Each structure stands twice: as C-alpha cells, then as structure tokens.
Amino acid sequence: MIIHVDMDAFFASVEQTFNPFLRGKPVFVSGNTARDSVIAACSYEAKKYGVKSGMSIVEGLNMCPGAIIVRGNPEKYIDTSQRIFNVLKTFTEKVELYSIDEGFLEINPENMRHENLMRLGLSIKNAINKETSLTCSIGISCNKTVAKIASDLCKPDGIMIVNESEIREFMKTLPVEKVPGIGPKMAEQLNLMGIEFCGQIEKIPLSLLKKKFGVRGEQVWYLCHGMGETKVRIQSPEPKSFGHSYTLRNDTDDINIILSVLCRLSHQVGMRMRQESYYGNVVTVAVRYSDFTACSKRKTYPFWFNDDQTIFRYASSLIFTESIMKKIRLLGVSVSGIHKRYQMNLFRDEKRERMLKAMDAINEKYGNDTVFPCMMLYEQIAYPPVTKTHAFMFSDLKKISSGQFTGAQEKQV
Numbered sequence: 507m508i509i510h511v512d513m514d515a516f517f518a519s520v521e522q523t524f525n526p527f528l529r530g531k532p533v534f535v536s537g538n539t540a541r542d543s544v545i546a547a548c549s550y551e552a553k554k555y556g557v558k559s560g561m562s563i564v565e566g567l568n569m570c571p572g573a574i575i576v577r578g579n580p581e582k583y584i585d586t587s588q589r590i591f592n593v594l595k596t597f598t599e600k601v602e603l604y605s606i607d608e609g610f611l612e613i614n615p616e617n618m619r620h621e622n623l624m625r626l627g628l629s630i631k632n633a634i635n636k637e638t639s640l641t642c643s644i645g646i647s648c649n650k651t652v653a654k655i656a657s658d659l660c661k662p663d664g665i666m667i668v669n670e671s672e673i674r675e676f677m678k679t680l681p682v683e684k685v686p687g688i689g690p691k692m693a694e695q696l697n698l699m700g701i702e703f704c705g706q707i708e709k710i711p712l713s714l715l716k717k718k719f720g721v722r723g724e725q726v727w728y729l730c731h732g733m734g735e736t737k738v739r740i741q742s743p744e745p746k747s748f749g750h751s752y753t754l755r756n757d758t759d760d761i762n763i764i765l766s767v768l769c770r771l772s773h774q775v776g777m778r779m780r781q782e783s784y785y786g787n788v789v790t791v792a793v794r795y796s797d798f799t800a801c802s803k804r805k806t807y808p809f810w811f812n813d814d815q816t817i818f819r820y821a822s823s824l825i826f827t828e829s830i831m832k833k834i835r836l837l838g839v840s841v842s843g844i845h846k847r848y849q850m851n852l853f854r855d856e857k858r859e860r861m862l863k864a865m866d867a868i869n870e871k872y873g874n875d876t877v878f879p880c881m882m883l884y885e886q887i888a889y890p891p892v893t894k895t896h897a898f899m900f901s902d903l904k905k906i907s908s909g910q911f912t913g914a915q916e917k918q919v
C-alpha cells in the first residue's frame with residue numbers, strides 16, 4: 507500500500523506555529539510583500555474566503571481584506587520539512603520525499619485491514635503533530651495516484667483509505683482536473699471531448715486519445731482509471747557539496763584573471779547543481795598561493811541558490827575580504843548546505859531561472875561554453891583556448907529558442 511502524507515497549508519501553518527499572533531487568522535505567505543506578487547500559501551482561515559495559492563496578493567485582499575501578509579522564510583520550512591521526514595522514516599525505510607511538504611510511504615499490505623490502516627494513519631498524524639504541532643492529511647491506497655487524490659479530498663486534517671476494489675467507484679465521479687498529472691489545459695481539452703469526470707473516459711477508446719494527444723493521451727487514460735506507480739522512489743544520499751578547482755597557468759595577482767577564473771568555476775558549479783536540481787546556501791572559496799600556503803573562506807547565507815551569478819558574487823566577495831598580497835596558484839569554489847529542489851518556485855527569481863534554463867539547454871546541445879557569463883572572457887583573452895568553437899548568427903539563436911533550429915552551422919573561429 508502507498509500512504510501519501512500532505513501537510514495542510516504548510517508555509518502558512520509553519521508561520522502560525524512560530525508566531526502565535528497569526529493563529530486563527532487569515533494569513534498569506536509570499537516570497538515578496540509587494541501587492542502584485544503571488545501568494546505562495548494561505549492559511550485555512552483565508553481559504554474560507556476562496557483565496558488560493560497562486561493568486562496575486564491584490565486578488566487575495568479583494569476576497570479577504572483582513573489578511574495578514576507574511577514574507578516567507580524558506581529556512582524555517584526546510585528545517586520543519588526535515589523534522590517531518592525524520593518522523594516518517596520511523597514508520598518505514600521506504601519514504602519518498604515528493605516535495606517540501608509531501609511524501610509517499612510504501613508499506614507491506616499483509617494483514618493490513620481497514621481498521622489497521624486507519625490506526626497506522628492516525629499514529630503518523632499524531633507523531634508529526636507531536637514533533638511540529640502541524641496537521642497533515644493522509645491518503646492511503648494501492649498506488650500513488652489514488653493515494654494523492656485521497657489526501658487532497660480529505661483536507662484538512664483527514665485520513666482517507668481507498669481499497670483496490672473501491673477505485674473504480676471512487677474515480678467514476680471524480681472531476682478530471684482533480685487528478686495529479688492532468689493539468690488545467692489537458693482538463694479543458696478533455697471537457698471539450700465531453701469528459702468531465704474520470705468515469706466518462708470509458709466512452710473514449712484508448713486509440714483515439716493516443717491519436718489526439720500521443721503518449722500523454724495514453725497516460726491520461728491510465729490516470730482516469732485510477733492507475734499509478736506502486737513503488738516509492740528512494741533518493742540516493744544527497745551530495746554534501748558541489749565544487750570545482752583550477753590551477754592557474756601562471757601564478758598571478760591580476761584581479762581580472764582571478765575574477766574571471768572564479769566566474770568560470772562558479773559557472774561550472776552552478777551548471778552541475780542545476781543539472782541535478784540541487785540548491786545550496788554555503789559558499790566556500792579555497793586559495794593556494796605561489797608559496798604553497800593555502801587558505802579557505804566560507805559563508806552561510808539565509809537562502810538557497812544555484813545560479814552562477816549568485817555563486818560568483820559570494821565567491822568574489824569572500825576572496826576580497828582581505829587584500830591579495832601574494833600571487834595565486836590555485837582557486838576553488840564550492841557550494842554546500844545542499845538541498846534537493848523543493849517546490850519553492852514562488853520564492854525564486856523566475857525571470858533569471860528561465861534565462862539560466864535557456865543557457866543550460868544551449869550548452870547541453872552545442873557543447874559546454876557555447877554560452878557563458880562574459881566575465882569568463884578575460885581569462886580566455888589572457889590565455890586563448892585553441893579549441894574549435896561554435897559560432898552562431900543571432901538569427902540562429904532565435905530559431906533555437908523557438909525550436910525551429912535543426913542543425914548546428916559550425917564555423918571555425
């Protein structure tokens with residue numbers, strides 16, 4: 507059986523436990539308190555007014571004028587999340603961290619009768635509440651899809667068990683947009699085909715869905731039948747840090763070259779972190795001088811990042827906290843305090859993330875260092891590389907971003 511544990515109004519509830527003044531009141535949590543920013547989470551007192559996460563603060567205030575707006579504190583949420591997952595791991599080894607406030611547990615169904623499952627669910631809820639004073643909702647079924655739907659339907663502070671024999675009946679009257687994996691756009695398409703509830707998928711042959719939506723259509727068909735993954739994915743142990751170091755071609759005290767190398771190392775570290783969807787909040791810079799003495803400096807920041815520019819900014823501020831008296835031989839940059847990507851999109855700079863995503867995609871397709879921060883150029887000018895480089899016309903780049911570009915037009919530069 508799969509147990510889906512989902513915290514109730516997580517960010518808002520955490521704020522309410524830390525600040526008694528917020529308890530029992532409508533609270534919006536946002537990455538930014540500007541009126542046009544988005545509500546990342548809202549308390550149940552605010553949900554009563556119809557406020558939902560994803561709305562702008564202005565929209566939310568129109569529905570619920572008395573709401574208190576709180577700026578989110580990711581470090582609090584990550585800490586609370588870790589305590590919750592430690593509690594879950596006391597029930598079984600097989601725990602999947604699905605997001606910052608959601609997890610799947612896999613349990614052996616032998617002699618797991620309804621009342622036993624109910625008792626297990628309650629003891630999970632009690633254990634989490636004892637550790638964090640927070641409530642959660644629990645869905646139990648034979649696969650992840652149905653378990654997740656069940657926990658959503660019994661919110662807040664509920665438990666719902668859907669046995670294998672009940673799934674068909676359970677899905678029959680379930681609106682398609684309630685199914686995780688069916689987004690609003692797909693739901694709209696299905697509604698247009700006359701499928702409002704999952705049970706109505708019976709009217710449509712699988713071949714038609716396949717023809718219309720390809721692989722997605724097939725997935726939708728299975729999802730609407732209440733099928734889904736039956737195994738949890740257990741993450742391999744998290745890496746402690748991501749780092750790169752570089753021995754300079756000539757020992758140097760040229761600030762521009764030092765910055766340029768730091769920039770490249772930050773770029774390499776950031777790229778690897780993004781590839782594996784990790785964030786960190788500690789930057790360490792290691793320096794070895796021409797006389798082989800060495801030093802390293804580190805600093806912890808109150809938020810998590812994985813973009814080149816932030817890493818570079820912190821790395822260079824660390825290195826320039828004291829003046830460089832000796833020539834440098836080796837430089838290293840690493841980021842630790844690592845966490846897996848959490849669903850904290852609303853606390854991040856989306857515009858920058860889109861830019862980085864585009865840059866990473868180009869580098870993946872056309873080779874590393876096709877696109878890079880221009881600060882890196884200084885090192886390349888000082889020590890020109892003798893490698894073949896791709897050259898693109900700007901118009902080609904536009905085609906790449908719109909997906910029309912087919913082949914690399916390489917030139918020797």
Ligand SMILES: [Mg+2]
Binds near residue numbers: 513
């Ligand atoms: Mg939740």
